[in-house]
Amino acid sequence: MEDMLFYDRMQFAFTITFHYLFPQLTMGLSLMIVYFKWKFLRTNTLKYNEAAKFWMKIFALNFAMGVVTGIPMEFQFGTNWAKFSELTGGIIGQTLAMEGMFSFFLESSFLGLFLFGEKLLGHKLHFVTGFLVFLGSWASGYLIIATHSWMQYPVGYEILENGKFVLNNFGALFSNPWLLPSYLHNQAASLVTSSFVVAAIGAFYLLNNKHNEFGKLFLKTGVIFGLISSLLVAFPTGDLVAKNVAKHQPVTFAAMEGIFETEDGGSEIVLIGQPNMLEKKLDNKIAVPNILSFLTYQDWNAEIKGLNEFTKDVHPTNVPGLYYAYHIMVGLGTIFIGLMLIAVVQLFRKKLYKTKWILWFLMFMIPFPYIANTTGWYTAELGRQPWLVYNLLRTADGASPTVSSGNTLFTLLGFIGLYLLLGLLFLMLAGKIINKGPQLNNH
């Protein structure tokens, strides 16, 4: 029974982590493509249109990966988490079904038009189709996060005698206090990913002395979008999500921050340290006093409960994992802001295109927004453990009763193999598109 759950969790974690590598770029990039196309309509400068077309190629490839890895997600609630689906389907099924009906149809219908319809439609309508693709992908994110928020902070439900969760207030699903901060934070974070990718490809062209005109355009657009989104991720959105966790999941918050003991007169913020679960303390700690209390409650002396005040059975199952995930995310977020700030300053001093070290730095940053996004999700998910629906349904009670661990391991291995192949193909083909670069005057 125990290891059956383990494989179910591994499979879900693996497939969702892989899936989410793609939509984060889809959502951010769709906005940036719409921006390029809009610039083209306004200025009638061909390079903006070519920029939009170039990124559409990457987008199409990335989208295809998002779609093929997304379909297994939709199935997996039923295949691996049957009990969970049976008990909560009447509620989270609402938002997931809405996602299919409202956003996937929108995206997929207009993506075909956007990719193949430029000549048929003319530029204005082509812009509109691009905008609708953007709208679809952001709506998809919204409904997914609405689903997820309900699992973190259940609202609008009632539990029947047979254990079933039934909906009694549809509106509550969307006025969930968890939803809006999470959504904005997540969307800002996906814009961080796309900005870094665009900037990095720009830097790559300049360092290569190839496609210089586009290199400059991408770099400029990338760092400006990058600075704005990095700031938004930290403040106000990151701050708001963290406050939600502190308020509604205090034990999760303590574990995330690495606070074992409640401190009188305000808690310190931990910058570095390794959770020592045997002695229930943090090793090699570097911390700044009272900051955490202030950040969370705007009060230097506010009390923050430490982990040791909660009984063991409600502790997050993997405290060190949660702590590291959170600190990696926040640490990277700080680095992003710093780097983008320097880059934008250099841009305005008209030195960015020649400052080699920043270009190299930006180019090598490509993986890090992905890491920050993934660790962000690990923070959310590990923080929710041991619950599937916070405080109401334990993960152990949600798995499929009849699917044996041998079968789950078999399919997990299959997914690993298949996704490895997908990942390699994606990198290879994206590399090819990037190396070829945008074409000016190609018709």
Added chain:
Amino acid sequence: MELFWYIVLMTMLAIYVILDGYDFGAGIIHLFFAKKEKDKKAITNAIGPFWDANEVWLIASGGVLFFAFPTLYASSFSGFYLPLIIILWLLIFRAIGLELRGQIHNKIWEAIWDKAFGIASLLLALFFGVALGNVVRGVNLGNVVDGVSTHEAHYFFLPLWNPSFSPHAEELGIIDWFTLLLGIIGVVALTIHGANWIIFKTNSDINEKLKKVIFNLNIVLVVLVILSLLVWHIIEPHPFHNFIDMPWLWIFPIITFTGLFGLFKVKSFKKHGIGFLFSTLFLFGGLTSTVASIFPKVLPSTNSINPDLTLYNVAADEYGLSVGVYWFAIAVVLVAIYMVIQYKVFKGKMDNVGYGEH
């Protein structure tokens, strides 16, 4: 309310089969009949801008199943675990075959993805037919062994096959001779359907040949359908009782046979869409007749201990189902608008859309 969502779900699934069905069929034609590069291009062009939206009907049907009939979703998705995951893998292969083929111009690269696309399409058509077979045959709900349920009454698990391949065995499998028969019907019917789509949407050189293919396959299809009707009573002793109780249901078999026999005139159709219309009728009628025959069951039980799953005992709560109607009504209108726009822009022959050229 349950009945409303049942009709919605069945309609969505039928639309899925009709739309993604022509993609699968086109894939099968691509595998067996398209030899020249130009013909292959024509086929992928004819489905290129559509297949993704077509697949969304599957995802959306899954979503509606999840939300309106959570118990059925949970029971069937965990019980049909292995075939579903295999279907997922096939869908992935098919999609990347289509999308990646045009990215590199190299004979071997193209050959690999052509085969991936074609074979995955073929197997998917087979598996979807097998799936339908499993639903009408029913499953051992509660995994009853020696007269005792080993699980909750609405859960089960099926291996891919059992040694005897019989739909009657004590221990059932996904694949037995009955479900396989429906699988083969699925392959033949979708091949015809896909061929009709290609004739409709392209000026390809193989179109004349495809008409012959359709004619011949249609003979096979008639034989297989009759065969399946002859053996149907083995899995369900009274296959016609619903039709006797509710004679208006005969409309569905009539639609099926109109489609089936209409197709024999394939060579004389003047307008190219007519053939596609008839294969659509056949698919729609075949599916609806099948589900109508087991109504209101949605997953019959093969043992006498646990009751059948019916649309009434697997549905979500009344409130959720009622609010769903509001957003669903809005969504359906929007989806219809998208489809009209999509098919308007890509109307007519599509040989030169340039799908997959980057």
